[in-house]
Amino acid sequence: MIGKAKSCIGGFSIFKYVIDDKKGMELMRNNLCGETPLEIFQEMKIIQDQNQRATNKLISMVLSPHINDGENLSRKELKNITKEFLEGLDIDLDKSMFIAFLHTEKEHKHIHILLNRVDEKGRLLKDHHIGKQAQWSAHRVAEKNNLISAKQLRIDKIKESEIMDDSKTLRKEIYQKHLNVLAAKPITMEKYFAEMLKKNIQFLPAINKQGQLQGFRVRDIDSPTDMKASDVHRNMGLKNLLSTGLYFETDNFILNDKLQEIQQLNEPKEQGREVISNSAQTYTNNHSYLFKTSFTASQAEDDLGRKRKKKNKR
Template structure:
């Protein structure tokens, strides 16, 4: 679900767009009884003229559930969502003039346009400070509460998914460099460190409280990411360099066997 809001001067063009019956139908209204856009604008002006200081006296709001959610939401549900949305924006539904109109011209994707006076019936102007951000968070909060799809959550999930994919790629690259180093049958752990460093990976020892090496970590110089050896591959054990030599010999033998078979 997406929530949008902006303060604007309002006027006939915006109101005509919202109440266009070719686009949809009226959901509900508050403190209004006019039928035409002209009649409605005159009613809005009655309260708006109580406040001469405010310039943008109208809030143009949109509440748009996902297509999947609108298929299971009826008009009563949509009205409830709208009321919650307005309350989250500190709009008193009893003391403000507004009209909520459903647009459904886009393939069953119902979304709600709301033409709302910023000036309440006492002449007080509603703050429009960060109103756009507030609308986004209001929609997210309502969607989370009601078990609906939140656009903000979809964005977060996409970011996390991209991060996970990038992390897996980085770990894979480090492991491939490790395999390349041990296949060289190096004669010392220092030689292994040097080879890994030449490929952009610094191998750091992990020291315990007793001052003993209890493991190692890989630092990717390019990204400054730091991993335990077990996070790259559980079979990696650098404490005993013989392990590396043994793995290197096995890797070399495997490659040689494959070469002979292909030959």
């Protein structure tokens, strides 16, 4: 619902435009007897002529319900919200001279109100900030009657914009933390996650129906707010993280074929042989003594010499 109001000279042309049976119907009036636009104009002018100092002697208002509300509101309901709108502007409905005319010629129903600004004693109705007052009065009427308020829509839009700005700032902060962690060269994904957690950024795995790791959601512990890692920045998506050279040290997650290829490429290689694969892990555990750092090259030569001596004795 939108409410508009302004003071104007109030010539006959505005009465002719508003009071037109081809455009709609009269909704309500007060202290007026005339039938035609000219008669109603002349009635108001008689009162207005008692004040020769003012120029703007008419207040023209428009009360426009939201298009969806306008389709459902009955004539009685439209009359009631018009009364409430005028009362919200501190207008005495019993003493004031006005006419409210409903325009239905367009899909968007709206109510025109012509209010005599001059009272019987020639005094002027205050019009200070009348436009703003009309907006708030329409907003209050909409709230009271569970109708859509244009002002509330604007307020919601501003809040949404503020939330978007806050979200944009948060994404920038998280991405900067990501860059700082990568600059320290964490090597493994586990180390990367641990360093990000120190900065109050937690990674939550997203698993698809096939049981594969689809990606991660990022949670800012301070907010708390969470979003897809790729929504923070595309470089923080799982594929792009692996593409930086990071790899999973453990096999806690099942990767799809493409990510598995990147994982295998990222896995480090020792001099002369690849790091022990998962399939050879059992062998490694059963022969762990072969990989102890205390087992030196000289000890290996001594063991080989003893074995040869035993063979020659046989």
